[in-house]
Amino acid sequence: MTHWNTTAETGQTLARYKSNANKQEAAVLALFRRHPDCLLSPSTVCALLNKMLERQWLLTSIRRAITSLTEQGLLEKTSRKVIGPQGRPEYQWQLSDGQ
Numbered sequence: 500m501t502h503w504n505t506t507a508e509t510g511q512t513l514a515r516y517k518s519n520a521n522k523q524e525a526a527v528l529a530l531f532r533r534h535p536d537c538l539l540s541p542s543t544v545c546a547l548l549n550k551m552l553e554r555q556w557l558l559t560s561i562r563r564a565i566t567s568l569t570e571q572g573l574l575e576k577t578s579r580k581v582i583g584p585q586g587r588p589e590y591q592w593q594l595s596d597g598q
Contacts, residue, residue, distance in 0.1 A: 524564045531594045538591035542583045
């Protein structure tokens with residue numbers, strides 16, 4: 500699991516941020532595994548997880564998690580798009596083959 504330490508944090512703060520990133524990635528992957536035939540956009544994933552887990556994760560954090568999981572070969576970006584909450588197109592992702 501991946502935390503992008505763009506603010507050069509250290510110590511307990513960095514450990515907490517890494518832990519949060521791990522939880523987010525695990526939750527995103529679990530959602531895709533629960534719905535293996537679904538195509539999901541980052542905004543949809545964020546809305547579903549925030550509702551299901553009663554948390555308020557940021558969309559940017561969910562996008563980071565999806566990107567990291569894609570780089571790990573666990574998710575794959577499709578060529579399909581949907582209109583997101585800001586009225587702009589968003590790509591959809593799916594669980595990678597073999598997951």
